[in-house]
Amino acid sequence: MDMDRDFLKKRRACLVGIGETEQGKVPGKSSLQFHSEAAKLAIEDAGIRKEDINGVITAFSFVDQTFMHCTTFAEYFGIAPQFYYTSMAIGGSTAAWMLAQAAMAIHAGLADVILCVRGDNTLTGLTSEGMIALIKEMSHIELEYPYGLLTPGGYALFAQRHMHEFGTKSEQLAAIAVAMRKHAALMPNAFKKEPITIEDVLNSPMIASPLHLLDCCLVTDGGGAFIVASEEKARNMKHKPVYIKGVAQESTHQYISQAPNLRELLMTYRKAADKAFAMAGIQRKDIDVAMIYDCFTITVLMSLEGLGFCEIGEGGSFVEGGRIELGGELPVNTHGGLLSQAHLGGMFHVNEAVRQLRGEAGPRQVPGASHAVVTGNGGLFSSQSIVILGNEP
Amino acid sequence: MSEKSGEKSKVPVPQKRPETEKFWEGCKEGKLLLQKCNDCGEYIFYPRALCPHCMSQSLSWVESSGRGEVYTFSIHHRGPTPGFKPPYVVALIDLEEGVRIMSNVIGCDPNEVKIGMKVKVTFEQLSEDIYLPKFVPA
Ligand SMILES: [Zn+2]
Secondary structure, three states, rough: OOOOOHHHHHHHHEEEEEEEEOEEEOOOOOOHHHHHHHHHHHHHHHHHHHHHHOEEOOOOOOOOOOOHHHHHHHHHHHOOOOOOEEEOHHHHHHHHHHHHHHHHHHHOOOOOOEEEEEEEEEEHHHHHHHHHHHHHHHHOOOOOOHHHHHHHHHHHHHHHHHHHHHHOOOOHHHHHHHHHHHHHHOOOOOOOOOOOOHHHHHHOOOOOOEEEEEHEEOOOOEEEEEEEHHHHHHHHOOOOHHHHHEEEOOOOOHHHHHHOHHHHHHHHOOOOEEEEEHHHHHHHHHHOEEEOOOOOOHHHHHHHHHHOOOOOOOHHHHHOOOOOOOOOOEEEOOOOOOHHHHHHHHHHHHHHHHHHHOOOHHHHHHOOOOOOEEEEEEOOOOEEEEEEEEEEO | OOOOOOOOOOOEEEEOOOOOOOHHHHHHOOEEEEEEEEEOOOOEEEOOOOOOOOOOEEEEEEEEEEEEEHHHHHHEEOOOOOOOOEEEEEEEEEEEOEEEEEEEEEOOOOHOOOOOOOOEEEEOOOOOOOOEEEEEEE
């Protein structure tokens, strides 16, 4: 498809506000409470009134499932934005794609200030039945789930294949978990801050070979929100806007047994990334910091290959030796990611990119960061969202 | 999906759907049935109402050789429900006919399972009606 690579430039969309609640184990709060607290913080951060919002995008809740999530939230929060509403459910691919949806709505003139919000009490609010229901959702109910496929197992299948084809090592996957933990130690509200070593990862219980416990993301409570506005509206807000410059999405399958072969899977990712970079009008080398969806360590490794920061098959060596840590060639998930900060389907990846591009990341700041890439991964490599952000138009 | 079954309690027992009824009937007779498109000739798995390659609704059921090889696998050390006894192997099997199927590799030490390993189908009874295809070393 020849797409209009300039559509984002015709009526530019910017991130103007971010909010995130307390995270980790936060008992006694409902998912809508987390939504509301995060939304309030984002509105205050943008320096606007809630009446200024004329679009709402929500995700979904694992705990409080509601048929029409966006309107459920809007009513609870006390807003009735005219006239862009949607709820999205593409798993971990949702948060990054909220940005694209918001940019499209702004481009179309349907709204000019859009609140994107997600929250959940997944750690303290989800029953064991709820957790089983979640696992079921990730696998084909009739032809995968009866074999006992776990969510980590779905990723493990491609981790195993990656090791077989490219010689990728468990130590290399572990280096990703170690890097995320180092970054989380510098993040005030990260859930897991105690340092870990490669040996700690390798010595943690095997969940689904070759993935150990510490190769897997956290389960946490929390809420996150961000506000996307037209460039025109953004000019009068509190912070220097962060621009949405390139977006792309891809999918090859829903269920992992139906995924294409590993190389084909990664090549499809690469083609989408090429489109996002072309739309943004920048090169890979222009990216200063990368927020890569990290539900599992292998997701980061394969995403770096898919995005084109290294060749397919070379992700293992790319993540070694501190190259994805602060001070390295490409700092990844400076907030600690899903592996160490908190899990809210990638909302915090967006927020950290904004802090980095505003120069507000404190001890985690990548000096002079001007471009960031944010990714989301939904299902079992089932949906990839790629968004490129910049602090200049 | 019913969680109820007699002897193997708490192992999920697949519930037939319109598209898969024939498949499960085949399993009960010890046959691994695949769909084949009468128009484009492609094999299809999992069973569905039309060909995902060409949209044809003219599909036949054919018996697979039941032979294949392990594309990839993971030894699961936890199961989603108590009915699963870890460690067990979840694998993606490339059948000779060219389609990929998820299954368990049984009948050997999980540590013996390797990518590229030749396997063949067997059936494990989960309920009166449901025989789940699994694979053993060939
Ligand atoms: Zn066909």
